[in-house]
Amino acid sequence: MRVAFLGATKGMGRALARLMAERGDSLCLLGRNPTDLQRSAADLSVRGAGAVVPCVPCDLEKPGMFAPAIDAARAALGGLDAVDVTAGIFATQDELEADPGLAERLVHIDFGNTVLFCEAAKKGLLAEGGGTLCVFSSVAGERGRKPVIIYGAAKAGLTRYLEGLDHKHHADGLNVVTVKPGFVKTSMTSALEPPPFAGEPDAVARQVLRAIDRGTPVVYAPSPWRLVMAVIRALPRAIMRRVGF
Amino acid sequence: MVSEDLERVSADVCLSRGLGRSYGDASLPPEDQPNVLNTRLADRILSFDETSGAFRAESGLSLTELNRLLMPRGYFTPVSPGTSIVTLGGMVAADIHGKNQHKDGNFGDHVTSMKMRVADGSVIECSPTQHPDLFRATIGGMGLTGHILEVEFNLRRIPSQWIWQESRRIRDIDEFQDALEDAATEWPYTMGWIDCLARGKSMGRGIMMTGRWAESAEAPPKPPKKGFQPSLRFDWPSWVLNGLTIRLFNELYYRKQWRRKSSGIVSNQSFTYPLDAIHSWNRMYGRRGFTQYQCVLPREAGRSSAKRVLEVLTSRGGASFLCVIKDFGREGLGVLSFPRPGITLALDIAVRDDTQALVDALNEQVLQEGGRIYLAKDSFTRREHFEAMEGQRLDEFRAIRDRWDPQRRFRSAQSVRLLGD
Missing domain, CATH: 3.30.70.2520 (Alpha-Beta Plaits)
Structure with a gap:
């Protein structure tokens, strides 16, 4: 599989990229920090992604870079079978309320610009006759919840976008895989207290890779979160107003 | 504290730890500075030469992972402790030994270079020829000379697993x-x-x-x-x-x-x-x-x-x-x-x-x-x-610490107990 990967340097993206490298997939890394990309490229290369893992500059805050980056990845890999997007930012509701600039940035990166990046990725994949677009959204987008109002809204928008993309292009050979991680122990969440069913990046990555291979449209990871979120979605407003989660 | 980017987050922390498996208080912070930097997410392999065995990685890489990846390809660490649940940084800090100590010495004997963040905030490379005093004090120095960011050493070829x-x-x-x-x-x-x-x-x-x-x-x-x-x-x-x-x-x-x-x-x-x-x-x-x-x-x-x-x-x-x-x-x-x-x-x-x-x-x-x-x-x-057992060696260690970390920015519960600072 030839994969363009935005977000392979950290967290769940790093774990997923490593699994792909170890089974011999070809990877092209997209990201904003060239030194950091090179270090991950070296790591993935030793793990089996091939002698050279190409890196392409791409910053989620600069939409002008998206289409050229996808084109560069296609050229470097000699084609394209999948695009993975794990990049994004996180901030707590308190931080976002205290800093409107940060809130604006988060909504741009996690929603608006991720959508634009997916548009460029979609075009690239359709030009190859189809493929898999795997994007990390979040269970935070399943219900308006007090601790993740703004972050959750951005992810809710992203989830809806990916759903529509699947409806429109599935027949064209585009598999859209929407990953909804629950709480996963990564550096992004290291400041938070892990709740029950908190997952490890490796286990999540294995689940996601299976979904990519099978074309599963929606993945809750770790899987107990499917049930947890079903319950939370069913809670009446009167209860959601009272509880803290 | 845990992060993939040790260089960014290590500036104001008094101690790094890996997988926290040392038996004593070496990886615990002193009471008055409760923050420790956990290195386990900084675990990327940075280079590996199959011909010479030369290997470099971020210090949080565990021996379990290294063995899983490279033993099937015929490479093994020159010195291994009795558990693989250790990081490269920890192997240097404790200068671990194994069943082949009588023949191959300790892990530190095989380290060719290290990248470190030292007390003045700078990030430097040290080796047997570059800042040799820092290099020698860091090997077996229980993390008290600075944050070990990257470790380079030579892997050995093995005929089978x-x-x-x-x-x-x-x-x-x-x-x-x-x-x-x-x-x-x-x-x-x-x-x-x-x-x-x-x-x-x-x-x-x-x-x-x-x-x-x-x-x-x-x-x-x-x-x-x-x-x-x-x-x-x-x-x-x-x-x-x-x-x-x-x-x-x-x-x-x-x-x-x-x-x-x-x-x-x-x-x-x-x-x-x-x-x-x-x-x-x-x-x-x-x-x-x-x-x-x-x-x-x-x-x-x-x-x-x-x-x-x-x-x-x-x-x-x-x-x-x-x-x-x-x-x-x-x-x-x-x-x-x-x-x-x-x-x-x-x-x-x-x-x-x-x-x-x-x-x-x-x-x-x-x-x-x-x-x-x-x-x-x-x-x-x-x-x-401890002071009676170590004598002159401790004087030398203190002298190197005085040179590189006069304000004692790097400390642990163990250093407070055994060295008094």
Whole structure:
């Protein structure tokens, strides 16, 4: 599989990229920090992604870079079978309320610009006759919840976008895989207290890779979160107003 | 604190830790500075040359992961401790040794270069030729010279993932030391298990295990299977390991080796990492846990020194579930590296009310023999004992710390206890 990967340097993206490298997939890394990309490229290369893992500059805050980056990845890999997007930012509701600039940035990166990046990725994949677009959204987008109002809204928008993309292009050979991680122990969440069913990046990555291979449209990871979120979605407003989660 | 980017987050932290498996307080922060930097997410391999074996990685890479990736390709660390649940940074900081110490020295002897963040905030490379004082103080320096960010060393080629092992029943402590000395000349890996409860004539009886890499022709054609890995999910009540159960275990374990000598092919995993077979085995010791006590007795102290130390243990009724004996061949490269030519004893001791007194008594004896203790395992030694054991080496370590970290920005609970700052 030839994969363009935005977000392979950290967290769940790093774990997923490593699994792909170890089974011999070809990877092209997209990201904003060239030194950091090179270090991950070296790591993935030793793990089996091939002698050279190409890196392409791409910053989620600069939409002008998206289409050229996808084109560069296609050229470097000699084609394209999948695009993975794990990049994004996180901030707590308190931080976002205290800093409107940060809130604006988060909504741009996690929603608006991720959508634009997916548009460029979609075009690239359709030009190859189809493929898999795997994007990390979040269970935070399943219900308006007090601790993740703004972050959750951005992810809710992203989830809806990916759903529509699947409806429109599935027949064209585009598999859209929407990953909804629950709480996963990564550096992004290291400041938070892990709740029950908190997952490890490796286990999540294995689940996601299976979904990519099978074309599963929606993945809750770790899987107990499917049930947890079903319950939370069913809670009446009167209860959601009272509880803290 | 945990992050993939050690360089960004290490600026104001007093200590790094890896997987937190050192037995004592070396990876714990001092009381007044509760933040420790956890390196386990900084685990990328940065370069690997299949021809020379030269290898460089971020310091949080674990030996488990390194083995999983590169053992099937025929490469292994030149020196491995008895567990693979360690990071490269921890292997440097403790200057770990393994079953081949008599032949290959410590891990630090194989490190070619390191990237470090030092006290003034700068990030520098150090090696035997670049800032050699910092390099030597960092090897075995328990993280007190700075944050270890990257480690470079040479991997070794191995002919298979299997070990040709020979085990031998040993009658007493004198025979043990002779046997280890003889084995050292022909075996790359040697160590022994001692039944610490045997007294009198059979004091120091046990089993010596020796091994070498199996050639590909004699090894099974398939790599070792990863079998069932049991895990202790709760702390055992502290009465489970009592004098009687430990005696029973020791007796059975000794009798298991009913033949004087036996040999065969075993996987490297079971030979090198016997304890990793049971995940969280430490919970066996209950809520109060256990401590390890490891000392080295110099060759000059003579044959009977090991016997005298074991006598201190048995006379105080200190029951040790696991006692390991091993000969050391040479001094380490680090200023505070633990090994020196002689014999080392490592004891697992369940923590009880009298543990402090027991460790004090052991330390008094080790001091008399001219020996020293292993910081990676220690949590009970008193400062005066440590200072008396280390003497000039400690002066040199302090001088290098004065040069690189005059304000003592790097500290741990252990440094406060043993060095006073």
